[in-house]
Structures are given as structure tokens and as C-alpha cells.
Amino acid sequence: MCGRYAFYSMDFSALAEAVAQPDLFADAEPRYNVPPGTLISVARRADDEAPVTIEQLWWGYRPAWAGAKAPQPINAKAETVATSRYFAPAFKRHRCLIPANGWYEWLSLDGRKQPHFITRSDSQTLYLAGIWTDRGDDLAPGVAIITEPARGSAQEVHDRMPLALDNDSLEPWLDPHFTERDAIRGVTRHIDxxxxxxxxxxxxxxxxGDDRNAALINPL
Incomplete structure (x- = not known):
């Protein structure tokens, strides 16, 4: 599950060689509580021949062919994203990356839910694997973040987590020449x-509603 995240460093250095305009959001305001149903920063190719750009896309995935009443998931499971009729075309041709500094999950304790902030111990930018689709409405193309079974200490909070790719996997993930699941798996790895x-x-x-408050990520 990934239903809320933070992106405040605006550091795209790991993608600097691949992105056509790496400073596009250099002056953007940090966001410490990014919810679904909003525009988010996404690295993608608009088509197979286009360069990688960082754009504002809509966090809510609904293919135009599905119709206006179809669901708008914010996540897609890594186990089925390549085979699901809803997601497979995007996994094959429209993969993207969502830069983040961490995400939130809620741990049930004594009948209440305690939020936790999950991040990298080295403070580097996380690049969350995603897919995008043209929605066929007045909104920007829609995005879903891919999730996988939780690993490492993230398992202490939730049973799933976003698929965060290591830096060597970023360009292959965005490479339109890789279209088959096994080939994509062969050139991409999640972070340690x-x-x-x-x-x-x-x-x-x-x-x-409050995504500009830096104190939101402070440890209790």
C-alpha cells in the first residue's frame, strides 16, 4: 500500500543524464503529505521516441477505454501489474518513476492507528516505480504506484510497500525497448x-490538506 508520501528534497540527480529538463521543478515547494487525487511530480516518456521529462500527472489511474465510472486505483500490485488487463498495457509501454523522500503507513496499536514515516537511511531520493495512462478526461494522465510485499523494517508497519528502485535501475525502467516482464525484471532491482x-x-x-508542514515527518 502507498496512499500518502512526502517529496521535499526536489533532488533528481540520479536521473540527471536521462531527464531532458532536470531543473524543471527546482523551485517547486516541498510537499510533506502528498495525497491521492492531486498532481504529483513524475518522470516519464510521453511516447517511445520522447525524452524523459518530469511532469505533473494525476495520482489516480483510469485508462480512457475503461470509461468514466471505472475505478481509479492509486496502486498496482507488482505480482499482477504485468498480467492484469487494466494495468498490463501501461506496464509494457508507459512505465514511470515517482520521486519521493518517504511514505507513510499506519500501524495498529491498542485499538488506534499510529502513523509512521518510512524512508531511506542514507537520505537519498527514493524512486517509486509506477505506470501511467491517458485518462480521457480533462485531467492530466493518471498514475498508479506499484507496490510489493514489504521488506526490511517496513514489515514492522505494513505488509506492503511501494516498489522503490535502485539508482542503476532507473533508466532501464524508463527504457521503451524493454516491454516483456522477464526482460524488465532482468534489468531492474529494488533498493536494498x-x-x-x-x-x-x-x-x-x-x-x-496540510502538505507544507515540515514537522509532519519529525519523529515523536
Missing amino acids: AGLIRHWPVSTAVNKP
Whole structure:
């Protein structure tokens, strides 16, 4: 599951050689509580021949062919994203990356849910694997973040986590020449589980309207 994340460093250095305009969002305001149903920064190719660009896409995936009443998932499971009729065309041709500094999950404790912030121990930018699709409405193309079974210390908080790719996997993930699941798996790897750490944070993060408050990620 990944239903809320933070992106405040605006560091795209790991993608610098691949991205056509790496400074596009250099002056963007940090966001410490990014909710679904909003525009988010995404690295993608608009088509097979286009360069990698960083754009603002809509966090909510619904292919145009599915119709206006179809579901708008924010996540897609790594186990089925390549075979699901809903997601497979995007996995084959429209893969993308969502830069983040960490994400939130809620741990049930004594009948209440305690939010935790999960991030990299080395403070580097996380690149979350995603897929995008043209929605066929007035919104920007829609995005779903791919999730996998939780690894490392993330398992202490939730049973799933976003698929965060290591830096050597970023360009292959965006390469349109890789279209088959086995080929994509052969050139991409998730980050080392030992890099993942987390800490409890204020329940103020439960309110998605406040995404400019840097204190939201502070340990309790």
C-alpha cells in the first residue's frame, strides 16, 4: 500500500543524464503529505521516441477505454501489474518513476492507528516505480504506484510497500525497448532492504490538506 508520501528534497540527480529538463521543478515547494487525487511530480516518456521529462500527472489511474465510472486505483500490485488487463498495457509501454523522500503507513496499536514515516537511511531520493495512462478526461494522465510485499523494517508497519528502485535501475525502467516482464525484471532491482528505516510521527499527518508542514515527518 502507498496512499500518502512526502517529496521535499526536489533532488533528481540520479536521473540527471536521462531527464531532458532536470531543473524543471527546482523551485517547486516541498510537499510533506502528498495525497491521492492531486498532481504529483513524475518522470516519464510521453511516447517511445520522447525524452524523459518530469511532469505533473494525476495520482489516480483510469485508462480512457475503461470509461468514466471505472475505478481509479492509486496502486498496482507488482505480482499482477504485468498480467492484469487494466494495468498490463501501461506496464509494457508507459512505465514511470515517482520521486519521493518517504511514505507513510499506519500501524495498529491498542485499538488506534499510529502513523509512521518510512524512508531511506542514507537520505537519498527514493524512486517509486509506477505506470501511467491517458485518462480521457480533462485531467492530466493518471498514475498508479506499484507496490510489493514489504521488506526490511517496513514489515514492522505494513505488509506492503511501494516498489522503490535502485539508482542503476532507473533508466532501464524508463527504457521503451524493454516491454516483456522477464526482460524488465532482468534489468531492474529494488533498493536494498537494509536501507529502509521508519519512525512514528504525529497523527497530524492523518489530515491530507496540510502538505507544507515540515514537522509532519519529525519523529515523536
